[in-house]
Amino acid sequence: MPPSPQQPVGIFDSGIGGLTVLDAIRQILPHEDYIYLGDTARVPYGNRTPQTIIRYATSCARQLVARNVKTIVIACNTASAHAIDALRQTFDIPVLGVITPASQLATHTTHSGHIGVIGTRATIQSHSYERAIQTINPNTHVHSLPCPLFVPLVEEGWANSQVAQLVVQQYMEQLFNNTYEHADLIDTLILGCTHYPVLKPLIHDVLTSMHKHVALCDSGTATANQLKQQLFTSHLLNPQTSTGNANYLVTDDPELFTAIGKSFMKSPPDTATHIDIS
Amino acid sequence: MPPSPQQPVGIFDSGIGGLTVLDAIRQILPHEDYIYLGDTARVPYGNRTPQTIIRYATSCARQLVARNVKTIVIACNTASAHAIDALRQTFDIPVLGVITPASQLATHTTHSGHIGVIGTRATIQSHSYERAIQTINPNTHVHSLPCPLFVPLVEEGWANSQVAQLVVQQYMEQLFNNTYEHADLIDTLILGCTHYPVLKPLIHDVLTSMHKHVALCDSGTATANQLKQQLFTSHLLNPQTSTGNANYLVTDDPELFTAIGKSFMKSPPDTATHIDIS
Numbered sequence: 001m002p003p004s005p006q007q008p009v010g011i012f013d014s015g016i017g018g019l020t021v022l023d024a025i026r027q028i029l030p031h032e033d034y035i036y037l038g039d040t041a042r043v044p045y046g047n048r049t050p051q052t053i054i055r056y057a058t059s060c061a062r063q064l065v066a067r068n069v070k071t072i073v074i075a076c077n078t079a080s081a082h083a084i085d086a087l088r089q090t091f092d093i094p095v096l097g098v099i100t101p102a103s104q105l106a107t108h109t110t111h112s113g114h115i116g117v118i119g120t121r122a123t124i125q126s127h128s129y130e131r132a133i134q135t136i137n138p139n140t141h142v143h144s145l146p147c148p149l150f151v152p153l154v155e156e157g158w159a160n161s162q163v164a165q166l167v168v169q170q171y172m173e174q175l176f177n178n179t180y181e182h183a184d185l186i187d188t189l190i191l192g193c194t195h196y197p198v199l200k201p202l203i204h205d206v207l208t209s210m211h212k213h214v215a216l217c218d219s220g221t222a223t224a225n226q227l228k229q230q231l232f233t234s235h236l237l238n239p240q241t242s243t244g245n246a247n248y249l250v251t252d253d254p255e256l257f258t259a260i261g262k263s264f265m266k267s268p269p270d271t272a273t274h275i276d277i278s
Numbered sequence: 279m280p281p282s283p284q285q286p287v288g289i290f291d292s293g294i295g296g297l298t299v300l301d302a303i304r305q306i307l308p309h310e311d312y313i314y315l316g317d318t319a320r321v322p323y324g325n326r327t328p329q330t331i332i333r334y335a336t337s338c339a340r341q342l343v344a345r346n347v348k349t350i351v352i353a354c355n356t357a358s359a360h361a362i363d364a365l366r367q368t369f370d371i372p373v374l375g376v377i378t379p380a381s382q383l384a385t386h387t388t389h390s391g392h393i394g395v396i397g398t399r400a401t402i403q404s405h406s407y408e409r410a411i412q413t414i415n416p417n418t419h420v421h422s423l424p425c426p427l428f429v430p431l432v433e434e435g436w437a438n439s440q441v442a443q444l445v446v447q448q449y450m451e452q453l454f455n456n457t458y459e460h461a462d463l464i465d466t467l468i469l470g471c472t473h474y475p476v477l478k479p480l481i482h483d484v485l486t487s488m489h490k491h492v493a494l495c496d497s498g499t500a501t502a503n504q505l506k507q508q509l510f511t512s513h514l515l516n517p518q519t520s521t522g523n524a525n526y527l528v529t530d531d532p533e534l535f536t537a538i539g540k541s542f543m544k545s546p547p548d549t550a551t552h553i554d555i556s
Contacts, residue, residue, distance in 0.1 A: 163441060
C-alpha cells in the first residue's frame with residue numbers, strides 16, 4: 001500500500017538530543033504527527049562499532065516502521081554517519097539523516113570557504129561532516145573541534161548558567177585562535193551535535209562579543225527544510241487541518257527522559273512510553 | 279605454579295580514569311611492576327548491560343593473566359560493581375575492586391553516620407556504593423549525587439580552571455543543601471569515580487570555603503592499602519630492591535591516551551601499546 005499523508009513521521013535518536021531536531025521540524029511542519037524514539041538504554045552510540053550502530057539503528061527504525069510511519073528521520077549524528085545506507089537498503093520508505101542537510105546548508109552559506117564544525121569527540125573523530133562537506137565542495141576548508149562539556153552542560157539544565165558561558169567562551173577561543181589553519185576565516189559554524197541547539201543563543205552571544213560574524217547552522221532546521229521538501233514532492237504533507245501530535249518512546253527510564261527533555265524543546269514531552277527493543 | 283613476588287600487578291579500567299588508582303597504588307607500593315590495560319575502545323562501560331560488562335571485564339582480565347600478573351585490580355567502578363564475582367570465579371589469582379575498599383574506608387571514617395557519594399550517572403544509578411556501605415553498616419545514611427560534568431572537565435585538562443571551580447561549587451551546594459535528607463550531616467565523601475581524584479584539591483578547597491569539614495575518600499588510596507595488605511599476607515610483595523616499572527596497554531589510540539593521561543598521574547605514561555581484544 002502506498003504511504004498516505006495522514007501517517008506519522010518517525011524520528012529516532014540514540015537518546016534525548018534528537019528532541020532539538022523534532023523541535024525544529026515541528027516549527028516548520030506543525031500539522032504532522034510524530035513518533036519519536038529515544039534509544040536511551042543504549043546511548044551514546046558514539047563509541048560502538050559501525051556494525052553495532054547499524055544493528056541498533058535498524059532495530060529503532062523497525063519499531064517506527066511497525067508503527068506505520070511514512071518516513072524516517074535519523075536525528076542522531078552517529079547513526080546518520082554509519083547507518084543511513086543500511087536503513088535505506090532495508091526499508092522502502094524515505095530515510096533522512098542530519099549530516100548531509102547541515103553540510104549542504106553550511107556549504108551554501110559560507111562566503112570565505114571556511115566552515116567550523118563542533119560536535120562530540122566521536123563525531124569529530126569520525127570526520128563525517130568533513131567528508132560530507134568536501135563531497136559537496138572540495139575547495140571548502142573544515143575546522144573541527146570536539147566540545148565534550150556541552151552535552152553534560154545541556155543535560156544538567158545548565159545552559160543558561162555562568163558555567164556554560166565560560167565553557168562556550170573557552171571552546172570558541174580554541175576554535176577561532178588556531179591561526180596556523182586560518183581558523184580566523186571561519187564564517188559558518190555547524191552545530192554538529194543534536195544537543196548543541198540548546199546552547200545556540202549563548203554561542204551566538206559569545207561569538208558576537210568576540211566580534212565574530214558567524215552563521216550558525218544547526219542540523220535540526222536544515223533537516224526540517226529537507227523533510228518538508230521531500231514530503232511536498234511526494235504529496236505526503238499532512239493537510240493543514242490536522243493538529244499535529246507527538247508521541248515519545250524510550251528504551252530506558254521515561255521519567256528521566258521527560259525531566260531532561262524540558263531543556264530541549266519549546267513544547268517538551270509530558271510523558272513517554274517505555275519499550276524494550278534489545 | 280604458585281605466583282612469585284617478581285610478577286607484575288595487573289590493573290584494568292574501561293578507559294583512562296584507572297590511572298588515578300594506579301597512581302595511588304604506586305605511591306604505596308613503589309617497588310612493584312605494573313601492567314595497566316585501558317579498554318579505551320569500549321569506554322564507558324556504564325551504559326552496557328551487566329552481561330556485556332562481565333564479558334568485557336573478563337577479556338581485559340584474560341589479557342593481564344596472559345601477561346603473567348600475580349593479582350588483578352579492577353580500577354573501574356562499573357566493572358567492579360558487576361564483574362568482580364565473575365572474575366573471581368574465572369581466574370585463580372586474587373581480584374580486587376574499588377567499591378568495597380572505598381566503602382570500608384568511608385564507613386570507618388564517618389562519625390555522623392552520613393556518607394556522601396559522588397560518581398557518574400551510571401554508578402549512582404547502580405546504587406553499588408549504597409549497597410556496599412549498608413552491607414558493612416546498615417545504620418549508615420548514604421547521600422548520592424551524579425556529577426556528569428566532572429569526567430569531561432578532567433579529560434579536557436581543565437581541572438584547575440575557573441570553570442572547574444564553579445562546577446565543583448555548584449555540585450557541592452546541591453549535595454549538601456538537600457535539607458530534607460539531612461545531607462548537612464555528611465562528614466565523609468566518597469569520590470566514586472576514578473576521574474575524581476584529579477579534582478580532589480579543588481573539592482577540598484570548595485568544601486572548606488563552605489565551612490564543611492569533610493573527609494574525602496578516594497578509591498585509589500583505599501584500594502592501594504588493601505592491595506598492600508593482600509600481597510603482604512600472601513608473601514607476594516616485590517623486594518624493595520626492585521625499581522618498579524609500569525607498562526600501558528590500550529584498545530584505542532595510544533597517543534590520545536598518553537595526552538589525556540598527563541592530568542591523571544604524578545608520573546604519567548610516556549607511551550602506550552595498542553592491543554586488539556574485541
